[in-house]
Amino acid sequence: MQTNQIANFKANEIIRKCVHCGFCLATCPTYQLLGSELDSPRGRIYLIKSSLEKNHFSGESIKHLDRCLTCRACETTCPSGVEYGKLIDIGREFVEQKRPVWQKAMRYSIRKLLTTPVLFNPIGRISRHSKKQGEAIEPIVNSKKVLLLGGCVQPVLAPNINHSIKNILAKLGFEAIETPQKQCCGAVDQHLSAEHDALIKIKSNIDTWIEFDVDTIISSASGCGLMVKDYASLFTQGDDYYQKAQEISNKTQDIAEFLIDKDLSKLELEQANISYHEPCTLQHGQKLAGLVNSILDSLGYSPAPVKDSHLCCGSAGTYSIFQPDLSNKLKKNKLNNLNASNPQMIVTANIGCLMHLQKDSEIPVKHWVELLDNQTN
Numbered sequence: 001m002q003t004n005q006i007a008n009f010k011a012n013e014i015i016r017k018c019v020h021c022g023f024c025l026a027t028c029p030t031y032q033l034l035g036s037e038l039d040s041p042r043g044r045i046y047l048i049k050s051s052l053e054k055n056h057f058s059g060e061s062i063k064h065l066d067r068c069l070t071c072r073a074c075e076t077t078c079p080s081g082v083e084y085g086k087l088i089d090i091g092r093e094f095v096e097q098k099r100p101v102w103q104k105a106m107r108y109s110i111r112k113l114l115t116t117p118v119l120f121n122p123i124g125r126i127s128r129h130s131k132k133q134g135e136a137i138e139p140i141v142n143s144k145k146v147l148l149l150g151g152c153v154q155p156v157l158a159p160n161i162n163h164s165i166k167n168i169l170a171k172l173g174f175e176a177i178e179t180p181q182k183q184c185c186g187a188v189d190q191h192l193s194a195e196h197d198a199l200i201k202i203k204s205n206i207d208t209w210i211e212f213d214v215d216t217i218i219s220s221a222s223g224c225g226l227m228v229k230d231y232a233s234l235f236t237q238g239d240d241y242y243q244k245a246q247e248i249s250n251k252t253q254d255i256a257e258f259l260i261d262k263d264l265s266k267l268e269l270e271q272a273n274i275s276y277h278e279p280c281t282l283q284h285g286q287k288l289a290g291l292v293n294s295i296l297d298s299l300g301y302s303p304a305p306v307k308d309s310h311l312c313c314g315s316a317g318t319y320s321i322f323q324p325d326l327s328n329k330l331k332k333n334k335l336n337n338l339n340a341s342n343p344q345m346i347v348t349a350n351i352g353c354l355m356h357l358q359k360d361s362e363i364p365v366k367h368w369v370e371l372l373d374n375q376t377n
């Protein structure tokens with residue numbers, strides 16, 4: 001079967017589940033801002049259907065698909081289980097052919113800039129969010145090993161996040177082996193319709209990571225964690241990589257999933273009145289809504305409930321670069337809601353949200369794990 005026939009088949013299966021009820025409209029950030037059916041999940045499903053079935057799409061269709069944040073809030077709300085995230089990837093791949101050349105060139109440049117360390121690092125260092133704080137704690141001899149997904153932009157922009165995780169895990173009796181920066185998860189390529197480049201990275205990661213023979217792979221950036229958990233879905237069952245991808249996906253946990261059943265009483269906590277922003281990739285993508293909140297509650301932070309916590313902050317991978325107006329509106333709303341309880345600090349669970357919110361926040365924005373590695377006590 002041709003690739004586009006497989007894509008069509010998958011897309012039709014997903015589209016058929018939509019009963020047009022419109023429940024998803026209420027939780028779609030772009031529909032809330034723009035009020036137009038074509039900027040809602042149901043409208044975009046219609047656009048993708050008409051593109052695939054009738055080969056009918058235009059610059060307008062691309063505009064409405066581009067405005068989608070891929071936040072997947074619509075999936076959380078949908079009573080019919082429409083896998084909107086998978087559908088929008090198929091739709092975007094299809095309409096990509098009709099994108100104007102200047103847009104293709106711009107998207108290619110940004111994609112390469114973000115995923116090529118030698119290009120990204122000098123720029124990333126200039127806009128670095130925070131340096132490593134305190135000493136590295138050595139794990140005890142014969143600690144159980146886990147693999148820590150280092151990430152591609154995170155080690156440059158906020159190296160303290162992985163540093164804190166390694167320290168926390170060392171105290172809990174684990175040694176975290178950090179993957180090198182060049183092993184990007186493939187999400188940037190995948191979401192910018194460069195599936196071929198994404199698959200090259202993904203296959204190389206699978207081959208490398210499987211050699212470590214660890215039971216657990218930890219992600220501290222919820223966007224990367226979601227991508228890796230989805231690896232298996234990118235291969236057909238007959239593909240050589242399917243089983244290996246399944247193994248990697250099954251072993252991957254967000255750091256919150258790893259810590260939830262551990263005794264955290266020996267960690268030194270940074271005391272702060274905090275507000276917590278739950279990334280879409282964690283709550284709607286990985287379906288782990290409330291997990292970080294429950295850890296923070298158990299440690300005595302008790303962040304106040306945040307109005308519209310299900311709505312995206314506007315970061316959404318490269319969305320803030322390509323859709324700055326909508327992205328900034330969402331950020332403004334999000335910061336107003338996060339600041340309603342007068343916190344001293346905002347914490348989150350994804351480097352993209354962290355950098356995006358910090359840009360306009362008057363108070364510090366950190367990854368929540370950094371609260372658990374206080375070396376100033």
Ligand code: SF4
Binds near residue numbers: 074079
């Ligand atoms: S909630 Fe689900 S079934 Fe209803 S319109 Fe939205 S996508 Fe379709």
Ligand code: SF4
Binds near residue numbers: 041067070
């Ligand atoms: S993924 Fe987010 S922005 Fe896109 S249609 Fe769904 S709710 Fe709206």
